[in-house]
Amino acid sequence: MVTIISTMETQVSNGPSGTSMPNGPVISTNGATDDSKTNLIVNYLPQNMTQEEFKSLFGSIGEIESCKLVRDKITGQSLGYGFVNYVDPNDADKAINTLNGLKLQTKTIKVSYARPSSASIRDANLYVSGLPKTMGQKDMEQLFSQYGRIITSRILVDQVTAGISRGVGFIRFDKRNEAEEAIKGLNGQKPLGAAEPITVKFANNPSQKTGQALLTQLYQTAARRYTGPLHHQTQRFRLDNLLNASYGVKRFSPITIDSMTSLAGVNLTGPTGAGWCIFVYNLSPEADESVLWQLFGPFGAVTNVKVIRDFTTNKCKGFGFVTMTNYDEAAMAIASLNGYRLGDRVLQVSFKTSKQHKA
DNA sequence: TAAAATT
Numbered sequence: 001m002v003t004i005i006s007t008m009e010t011q012v013s014n015g016p017s018g019t020s021m022p023n024g025p026v027i028s029t030n031g032a033t034d035d036s037k038t039n040l041i042v043n044y045l046p047q048n049m050t051q052e053e054f055k056s057l058f059g060s061i062g063e064i065e066s067c068k069l070v071r072d073k074i075t076g077q078s079l080g081y082g083f084v085n086y087v088d089p090n091d092a093d094k095a096i097n098t099l100n101g102l103k104l105q106t107k108t109i110k111v112s113y114a115r116p117s118s119a120s121i122r123d124a125n126l127y128v129s130g131l132p133k134t135m136g137q138k139d140m141e142q143l144f145s146q147y148g149r150i151i152t153s154r155i156l157v158d159q160v161t162a163g164i165s166r167g168v169g170f171i172r173f174d175k176r177n178e179a180e181e182a183i184k185g186l187n188g189q190k191p192l193g194a195a196e197p198i199t200v201k202f203a204n205n206p207s208q209k210t211g212q213a214l215l216t217q218l219y220q221t222a223a224r225r226y227t228g229p230l231h232h233q234t235q236r237f238r239l240d241n242l243l244n245a246s247y248g249v250k251r252f253s254p255i256t257i258d259s260m261t262s263l264a265g266v267n268l269t270g271p272t273g274a275g276w277c278i279f280v281y282n283l284s285p286e287a288d289e290s291v292l293w294q295l296f297g298p299f300g301a302v303t304n305v306k307v308i309r310d311f312t313t314n315k316c317k318g319f320g321f322v323t324m325t326n327y328d329e330a331a332m333a334i335a336s337l338n339g340y341r342l343g344d345r346v347l348q349v350s351f352k353t354s355k356q357h358k359a
Numbered sequence: 360t361a362a363a364a365t366t
Contacts, residue, residue, distance in 0.1 A: 041366090083366055112364095117365050122365070124364090156362075166360090172364065
């Protein structure tokens with residue numbers, strides 16, 4: 001099994017044109033709202049992040065006009081990206097500054113302004129293979145940039161061999177026609193000095209899976225929710241039924257899987273029903289929610305964070321709370337972060353007890 | 360030879 005991680009990605013700022021307004025939604029003269037300074041796209045979200053967690057994370061920055069975690073229409077699975085539209089352009093700017101690059105589990109999220117939605121920017125993603133192993137991300141961009149504006153580029157690397165290129169990558173152009181031109185110009189061509197020609201084609205659209213691929217993904221997703229191998233006969237039976245029912249049919253929803261796993265007695269939630277509440281002590285007066293997300297996000301699913309503030313000064317009173325969905329992840333976070341030195345302070349981190357009840 | 364970027 002080969003683990004693939006890319007660390008080579010360009011952060012393009014899809015900056016809005018013009019300057020940021022001090023307050024409120026921007027209304028143009030024709031009455032339509034201009035979202036260009038408030039609407040963000042968030043990429044590389046962890047697969048298991050929910051709409052609620054998504055809203056909680058971005059809501060910690062400022063008032064949200066609307067937000068949406070984008071899901072597969074059929075399976076309900078997260079597609080790993082979403083949109084957040086703030087009321088105030090300043091909060092959108094703040095969200096980019098504080099949350100772009102945030103590590104959540106195995107992902108590093110990307111927060112940037114959303115480009116205005118249009119058909120011309122869809123299906124502009126290319127899959128490139130046969131690249132010389134010596135070609136880096138910058139070289140690849142240089143090769144493709146003659147055909148248009150590159151939004152993202154990535155070369156897949158094999159982690160077990162210390163990040164050596166697999167000769168495979170992706171290029172997303174701003175416009176589909178730019179991608180088309182790049183295929184015409186580069187598919188089957190040898191880059192300067194390369195021994196072999198490269199292949200350039202449109203990348204598969206993840207939301208247009210075949211029935212078989214969809215089934216495989218469903219099965220893997222469902223199976224992953226069980227804590228171990230499917231020994232128990234009833235679990236196996238239920239899972240098989242689930243998959244049979246979902247394939248070629250009607251009313252499948254991820255709720256079905258959730259209720260099934262609950263019935264099977266796995267994937268327990270915490271004593272509050274909402275997750276495991278963690279008490280974090282010795283935060284600085286300047287601490288805010290983002291620091292809690294940064295500390296706990298890498299350990300697993302975080303549903304909520306809260307910094308307790310003084311009512312009058314609005315400064316942190318030195319403690320806060322974090323809610324995590326899964327016990328194991330919460331326990332790992334506590335084990336790792338209790339005693340952690342944050343600036344000149346040493347944190348105390350534990351499961352919340354009834355004694356620390358006030359919030 | 361395949362990672363989740365347009366609601």
